[in-house]
Amino acid sequence: MPEYRRSLDIYQGYNYKKDKQTPVGYLTKIKVAGTDLTVDQTCKDPTNPTTDLKCVAVLSGALWETGVTDAVYLSGQVSAPNRQTLASLIINSLTSVEVVYQFAVYDYDPVAKKYYLAFHANQTDMNGLLEKRGEDLNVSVADDASTEVQSPINYSFQIGIKPQPSAQTLHIATADQKNVVKSWGLALG
Structure with a gap:
């Protein structure tokens, strides 16, 4: 089965450079167990680098195995x-x-010569549940600050999110204007 897996460039995410065309991504909103994380980082929108993009996190990786119930x-x-x-x-x-x-995950299209949205939820809230691995919830955050980008001070984290039992969609693109909409989650009843 196909999967969407991207390693994303943290440095480019924080320090946009127009002559570098590596994939980047941002967590623009997240509420875990009823607690909102603050949208407190400002980066550049790769599709329009003169515009600021506010986010909770600059992403280093994104993975979805494309199954309707996959995390x-x-x-x-x-x-x-x-x-x-x-x-x-x-x-x-x-x-x-x-x-x-x-x-939102962005990638660069060398044919169109521009960044495009490669993996996202179309600015829609996605409703999920923390994935469990055995008895533990699949969420973690580092104790020590990252050294890849030293200012602002930032910490590595990771999370696995399974879909809630409702029909939702995720968008994947392989290039600019080459989009696919896939189901995420199954509605009950």
Whole structure:
């Protein structure tokens, strides 16, 4: 079965350079167990680099095995305040495992000579649940600051999100104007 897997360029995500064409991604919104993480990082929109893009995290990776019930795995860098919020959520016993999120992964099309949205939810809230691996929830955040980009101070995190039982869609593109919409989650009843 096909999968969508991208390693994303953290440096390019924080420090957009027009002469570099590597994939980048951003977590633009996330609420875990009823707690919103702050949209506190400002980067450049690769499709329009004169425009700022506000985000919760600059992504370092995105994976989805494209099955309707498969988890979406995101990894990236969060700010110090968001690291503290995530660490607190992980340590406490969560009474809810619901996740609401939005994200966007961009890739470069060498034929069209521009960035395009390669993997995203079309600016729609995605409703998921924290994935469980055995007894543990699949969410983590680093204790030590990252050294790849040192300012602003940022910390690595990763999360696995399974779909809630509702019909949702994710968008994948292989190039500019080469888009596919795929189902994520099954509605009950």
